[in-house]
Amino acid sequence: MRRALEDRLAEVRGRQAALAGTPPAAGAGRAGVADPAGDVEETLRSVMVRLWPRARSAGRPDDWRALFDALDRLEAAARTDDWRFFDAWNNAFEAFASADCPDALRARAAAFLATYAALLASHLAALAERP
Amino acid sequence: MKAVALCAHLDKALAFRRRLAAVPGVELRLLVCSPRWPRQLLRIGGGGLLLSLRLWWRGTLAFTWRGLDHRRTLHRLRAFDADVGLHATDVIYRRDTLEAFRLGILNAHIGLLPRYRGRSVMEWSILQGDPAGVTVFFMDEGIDTGPRIVTRRAVDLSGCRTVDAAKGRLFSLDVEMYAEALARLLQPGFSPLPNGPGGRRHYVMSRLFTGIASRILGCDAPAERLD
Numbered sequence: 001m002r003r004a005l006e007d008r009l010a011e012v013r014g015r016q017a018a019l020a021g022t023p024p025a026a027g028a029g030r031a032g033v034a035d036p037a038g039d040v041e042e043t044l045r046s047v048m049v050r051l052w053p054r055a056r057s058a059g060r061p062d063d064w065r066a067l068f069d070a071l072d073r074l075e076a077a078a079r080t081d082d083w084r085f086f087d088a089w090n091n092a093f094e095a096f097a098s099a100d101c102p103d104a105l106r107a108r109a110a111a112f113l114a115t116y117a118a119l120l121a122s123h124l125a126a127l128a129e130r131p
Numbered sequence: 132m133k134a135v136a137l138c139a140h141l142d143k144a145l146a147f148r149r150r151l152a153a154v155p156g157v158e159l160r161l162l163v164c165s166p167r168w169p170r171q172l173l174r175i176g177g178g179g180l181l182l183s184l185r186l187w188w189r190g191t192l193a194f195t196w197r198g199l200d201h202r203r204t205l206h207r208l209r210a211f212d213a214d215v216g217l218h219a220t221d222v223i224y225r226r227d228t229l230e231a232f233r234l235g236i237l238n239a240h241i242g243l244l245p246r247y248r249g250r251s252v253m254e255w256s257i258l259q260g261d262p263a264g265v266t267v268f269f270m271d272e273g274i275d276t277g278p279r280i281v282t283r284r285a286v287d288l289s290g291c292r293t294v295d296a297a298k299g300r301l302f303s304l305d306v307e308m309y310a311e312a313l314a315r316l317l318q319p320g321f322s323p324l325p326n327g328p329g330g331r332r333h334y335v336m337s338r339l340f341t342g343i344a345s346r347i348l349g350c351d352a353p354a355e356r357l358d
Binding site for chain 2: 001004005008041044045048049082083084087088090091094
């Protein structure tokens with residue numbers, strides 16, 4: 001597990017480097033507001049059933065932004081040991097990394113990658129603490 | 132007990148016939164629901180073709196290219212006057228279809244309910260160090276939320292070296308598990324296990340986690356019998 005997460009973190013940092021120099025754009029920041037506890041399940045369902053498949057197949061910047069915004073609402077849950085939430089981020093990254101990033105999305109994608117890298121680092125730290 | 136196997140493929144229907152014909156007290160019919168059934172019939176060839184024609188002639192095997200929720204298919208299902216449907220299609224059932232059977236439609240789910248609902252549940256079980264297995268339960272309109280579990284079995288996957296092989300092993304048990312479920316339903320005083328509220332819905336697993344599950348599978352896999 002640890003090695004797989006380290007490899008993924010290296011891959012994410014490579015993607016971040018590729019986007020380096022992208023200036024933050026207005027409105028490109030993270031939505032960042034955690035869903036109330038009762039709603040994270042519904043947000044996860046929405047991400048995995050609707051937003052992620054749509055972004056992956058259509059690939060329009062607006063679809064990606066909607067996905068990234070929903071993922072931001074799952075950030076706190078993705079730091080827990082309920083890995084379903086973290087895996088929504090994994091799935092999003094894998095879909096994102098499989099295609100070229102549109103120019104219109106670069107700033108928002110940079111924010112997504114930064115949060116995803118922080119999540120990976122957080123899980124690696126938790127694994128390191130395990131006996 | 133009258134049971135109808137709802138199959139997307141003719142070869143699966145014949146597998147039901149081979150296994151369930153031997154279950155005492157079960158009267159089995161087969162319904163192949165696929166727009167490609169004529170091609171399936173031609174491809175099966177030899178003994179399978181002859182057996183299919185014989186079963187069709189006797190009224191045990193039927194075909195439809197319409198959806199299961201089409202009014203004519205529903206009419207046919209109701210005419211079967213069956214107690215139980217056995218799910219072997221790739222569709223989601225609507226209420227009218229579920230209610231065409233006296234007891235409902237059974238699903239052989241490749242995860243241990245109530246904990247593992249949804250998609251990629253075998254991989255999630257492996258990743259979290261839990262036993263993998265198969266649960267047969269009566270479906271409702273939700274995602275693996277049907278409240279009545281008829282039987283479930285943890286399955287030893289230690290001989291499987293890949294996720295695909297492990298999934299193939301679990302899927303291959305469906306007819307056997309349906310046979311076990313029907314035998315249980317025929318037992319006097321049988322009462323189902325509850326599909327409790329403690330489960331979580333799971334979703335398609337990422338390549339990252341699937342790779343980890345695959346590596347875990349290559350090393351070991353937990354197994355124990357649950358009943």
